Amino acid sequence: MIKFFKYNWQVRDEWFDLCNLLTPDELLKVRRGGVGNILYTFFHIIDVEYSWIRGIQGKEDVVFQFADYNSLEKVKSLSDTLRNEIVAGLKTKLAESKDTLINVPWDEGEYTKDEILHHIIAHEIHHIGQLSVWARELELKPISANFIGRNLKSVHSY
Amino acid sequence: MIKFFKYNWQVRDEWFDLCNLLTPDELLKVRRGGVGNILYTFFHIIDVEYSWIRGIQGKEDVVFQFADYNSLEKVKSLSDTLRNEIVAGLKTKLAESKDTLINVPWDEGEYTKDEILHHIIAHEIHHIGQLSVWARELELKPISANFIGRNLKSVHSY
Numbered sequence: 001m002i003k004f005f006k007y008n009w010q011v012r013d014e015w016f017d018l019c020n021l022l023t024p025d026e027l028l029k030v031r032r033g034g035v036g037n038i039l040y041t042f043f044h045i046i047d048v049e050y051s052w053i054r055g056i057q058g059k060e061d062v063v064f065q066f067a068d069y070n071s072l073e074k075v076k077s078l079s080d081t082l083r084n085e086i087v088a089g090l091k092t093k094l095a096e097s098k099d100t101l102i103n104v105p106w107d108e109g110e111y112t113k114d115e116i117l118h119h120i121i122a123h124e125i126h127h128i129g130q131l132s133v134w135a136r137e138l139e140l141k142p143i144s145a146n147f148i149g150r151n152l153k154s155v156h157s158y
Numbered sequence: 159m160i161k162f163f164k165y166n167w168q169v170r171d172e173w174f175d176l177c178n179l180l181t182p183d184e185l186l187k188v189r190r191g192g193v194g195n196i197l198y199t200f201f202h203i204i205d206v207e208y209s210w211i212r213g214i215q216g217k218e219d220v221v222f223q224f225a226d227y228n229s230l231e232k233v234k235s236l237s238d239t240l241r242n243e244i245v246a247g248l249k250t251k252l253a254e255s256k257d258t259l260i261n262v263p264w265d266e267g268e269y270t271k272d273e274i275l276h277h278i279i280a281h282e283i284h285h286i287g288q289l290s291v292w293a294r295e296l297e298l299k300p301i302s303a304n305f306i307g308r309n310l311k312s313v314h315s316y
Binding site: 004127137 | 161162165190191192265267269272273274276277279280281283284285286287288290291292293294295300303304305306307
């Protein structure tokens with residue numbers, strides 16, 4: 001499971017680099033499908049990942065407002081900060097007790113820790129797929145989605 | 159790992175159902191990004207999954223031509239047929255010896271079985287994300303990408 005987190009984080013950082021080529025207007029332009037624009041897609045991925053991880057850890061949810069993170073720099077900084085915190089959790093017991101049932105305030109369902117980890121992973125890959133279509137609208141070559149052939153960085157490098 | 163296969167297969171079938179609402183022209187219309195059209199996306203997902211699974215199993219690759227599967231019905235039938243074969247493999251030893259190195263004729267790299275399984279999973283989720291953008295162009299509500307809240311069918315049901 002941890003390999004998918006490494007994959008997603010690495011792909012996310014490559015997308016941040018690519019998006020440095022875009023203007024703020026291009027990053028925020030309303031686009032069809034997904035969550036509606038490029039920058040908000042990143043914010044949403046980061047926010048969802050962090051909320052569910054905190055849910056798994058039995059911690060209170062922290063609500064972020066997109067208005068406070070309305071530039072690529074700010075979103076990337078949020079990603080880095082929250083990732084450091086998540087990594088600390090991954091190093092401990094996140095992958096243990098997979099069948100523990102988790103309840104969170106923003107969802108009526110009750111899910112196992114394992115289901116939630118799968119959800120976080122699929123959620124990011126899905127949204128990155130959407131970015132790959134929008135990138136072509138901007139005449140950009142999307143970041144490769146290949147899992148194979150990637151030299152995945154250790155979580156300790158974050 | 160098997161849970162992601164179940165997830166992908168279930169999501170794929172839901173997309174097939176949704177795509178029944180589309181005409182052959184809509185399914186084949188050239189679209190920006192991804193592999194260029196909806197029907198070929200499914201064909202590509204199925205083909206890539208099957209090829210890598212056969213690679214893992216040390217079996218010779220089978221090459222399919224899209225021209226032979228140019229309708230939703232034919233692509234769905236191919237998906238069902240190949241899935242039955244893959245399920246038989248999953249029931250045996252696919253998840254074992256994760257570190258075995260695999261070589262395939264269509265790629266110069268050498269990858270572990272585990273990497274390839276991750277690759278197959280991420281590959282499908284990524285392309286389905288692209289479909290979700292194209293669906294909005296067609297005024298369709300995309301299939302949910304949620305992993306949580308899904309009652310995943312047993313692989314034995316295929």
